[in-house]
Amino acid sequence: MKGLQCPKALFLNVYKPRLKTPFSAETKALMTDGRKFEATVREAFLPAIDVSKTLGPKFAAYAQFTKGCLAKEGDLTLFEAGLEHNKVLVLVDMLKRIGNCYELYEIKRSTQLTPSILNDAAMQYVVAKNVLQAPIQSFVVLRVNEYDYQITDISQAVASLAPSITAEIEQQLQILAQGKEPLIATGPQCNSPYPCDFKSYCGGLLL
Numbered sequence: 001m002k003g004l005q006c007p008k009a010l011f012l013n014v015y016k017p018r019l020k021t022p023f024s025a026e027t028k029a030l031m032t033d034g035r036k037f038e039a040t041v042r043e044a045f046l047p048a049i050d051v052s053k054t055l056g057p058k059f060a061a062y063a064q065f066t067k068g069c070l071a072k073e074g075d076l077t078l079f080e081a082g083l084e085h086n087k088v089l090v091l092v093d094m095l096k097r098i099g100n101c102y103e104l105y106e107i108k109r110s111t112q113l114t115p116s117i118l119n120d121a122a123m124q125y126v127v128a129k130n131v132l133q134a135p136i137q138s139f140v141v142l143r144v145n146e147y148d149y150q151i152t153d154i155s156q157a158v159a160s161l162a163p164s165i166t167a168e169i170e171q172q173l174q175i176l177a178q179g180k181e182p183l184i185a186t187g188p189q190c191n192s193p194y195p196c197d198f199k200s201y202c203g204g205l206l207l
């Protein structure tokens with residue numbers, strides 16, 4: 001989803017990831033908190049296959065491993081399922097198969113359903129629809145307070161975003177295929193919806 005925030009961030013993430021600023025202590029603390037929240041939610045969905053526990057950082061293998069799991073018959077739940085279509089790999093926080101239908105769950109420690117969360121979910125829906133070729137429902141799991149969370153069905157919102165996300169994917173693939181770093185000046189996009197990992201690099205450039 002980096003490309004939605006800034007096409008240059010997408011390009012740098014793919015071609016020059018070494019230029020990322022290392023995470024600050026504050027960001028690391030937020031990430032740890034997010035992982036704890038995710039673990040709490042996932043307890044209610046066990047038993048499940050945790051793809052990330054098996055493969056760790058070998059992201060190139062996630063889609064193939066997930067495909068192998070889905071080839072087996074019966075209902076199942078996968079954590080961090082990898083789905084890939086048209087060179088786009090998405091990792092789904094939780095993927096459930098019930099009969100011939102699938103449920104996608106996006107887990108966020110946020111208490112608010114923001115446009116960027118909906119865009120994330122829509123990107124996963126677009127890829128999942130192409131890979132799974134089956135009915136799909138999308139859900140978001142948001143924090144209510146320190147101990148509680150709420151699951152909301154966002155299927156309609158996500159399906160209505162699908163056409164614009166599909167067009168966005170095509171545009172982003174073209175940017176990557178051109179192989180030229182986009183000339184984009186720093187601006188409000190560098191902090192919205194998230195602080196960009198490349199601010200130190202871009203801040204030192206004269207455009």
Ligand code: SF4
Pocket residue numbers: 005006007008009010012184185186187189190191196197198199200202203
């Ligand atoms: S720092 Fe700003 S201009 Fe540079 S890649 Fe990130 S969002 Fe784009």
